[in-house]
Amino acid sequence: MKTARAVPVLMYHHVSPSPGLVTITPENFRAQMGWLAGNGYTTIGCDDLAGFIAGKPLPAKSVLLTFDDGYLDNYVYAHPILAEFGLKAALFVITGRIGDGPARACAGEGTLPDTPAHNACKAAVQAGRADAVMLRWSEVDRMRAAGSFEFHSHTHNHTRWDQVEADPDRRQLMLVDDLTRSRATLQARLGHVTPHLCWPQGYFDDAHIDAAQQCGFSHLYTVERGSVLPHADASRIRRIVTKDRGAWWLGSRLAIYRRPWLGQLYERRS
Template sequence: MSQASCVPVLMYHHVSPSAGMITTSPANFEKQIRGLARAGYHSLTGDEFAGFLQGNAVPKRSILITFDDGYLDNYVYAHPILKKYGMHAVLFIITGLIGEGAARAHQGSSAELPSTPAHKEAKALMFSDLKDKVMLRWSEIELMQREGSFEFHSHTHTHERWDLIQSDAISKNTKMTADLADSRRVLKEKLGGVSDHLCWPQGYFDEDYIQLARDAGFKYLYTTDAYGQNIAGHDPAHIYRFAVRNRGFLWLAQRTWLAAHPYWGPLYNQWKLWKRARRKKA
């Protein structure tokens, strides 16, 4: 069996018919997942991806599919599609925003589907008393975990940018330490355990945060940086992910191929970083 030298990590947020930013429609998501499955891609678990970074062999066409935050639409639309094609994803949940109650309907069931608002409305609701309208419940998480479509890891407890709220580094670090501890505690209480995978809230991290995460028991730290490659031996404290667009499988196939290619991938990343730096100077 040929082995992967690089594993692209895909980043999703919403799968919903409500169009908007960081949202993939259910139709395009199904095209993407069906295309990956038919093309022979293997969707890794978090443990398999961690093993790859440590030097363990994984199939050549390996990817890691990730979702951030824990929106209800991940259960309503993404879960049944992943299950249908035997694919697996990692979901980083904001533990303080997950609700209680019975599991709601998802696509393919006979019951009426709950509303899944676009990102702008969801963001306004997720930190309010109405967060249950847009966020997952623990019962839904347990069902998704049991049926193998998703596994669940920490995205902190509050999703706060403490660096923007606190006036000094000591206060910022104290708040983040508590945030990480609360997230780990809730995951243990609700799911029976917590992993060493963490996704940074709002993509922000600094050297203090990296050390705090390590001290808390996290090793695999996921960024929103797109322009780098995850290869064996790569620093697990800086995992690259690229955002998936609301496009069909052809776009995703091209982007995934580029992310993993040993020659064209680094060139593409250098070009994109050069363009970004040029824009900042303008």
């Protein structure tokens, strides 16, 4: 069996018919997932990536799909498409924004809930209406049961503490509290918590890394572009921002980022 020399980690946010920032249409997402399935790709989990970083081999065509935040449209549109093709993704949830209540309809189940554009989602959260645009724990349970998503931390409050508190000691205490609450929520709701954490807006520094490791997070995901190589630094896992384009775009990017030398050359020139 041929083994991977590099693993691309793709970063998504929204899969929705509402156009806007960090959003891919259901049609383009389905085309991308169909291309992965049709071309022999293996969608791995975060623990698989951790094993690869530690030196454990993975199939040559391995890719990790990641989603940030935990928007309702991930359940309504991305979840049924992943299930259709037998693929899976990792979702970094803002635990303080996930609500309670019955699961809503997803694609193929009848009348679908509204899935607003990114800026409208942010406005709803700020107005105290997070439930209208974010996941519920009942939907998380359905996604886990289907095997379409696994769940990890994106902090509890999605706060850039460096922009909130000037005093470094107080800022560190706030960050540790935020991460501790996220871990406790995941443990209570899912029955387990993983060592995988994605930073809000990709921001981190040495103090952030220290706080995360103190709280039990060892694999830290950024927005720095690039693929993951064996024995990479687990405290700064690189990802590739996805575009609202079809299968040809995804195929061209994976052809680049699965090859370490080509990916590095592409990064220097772009």
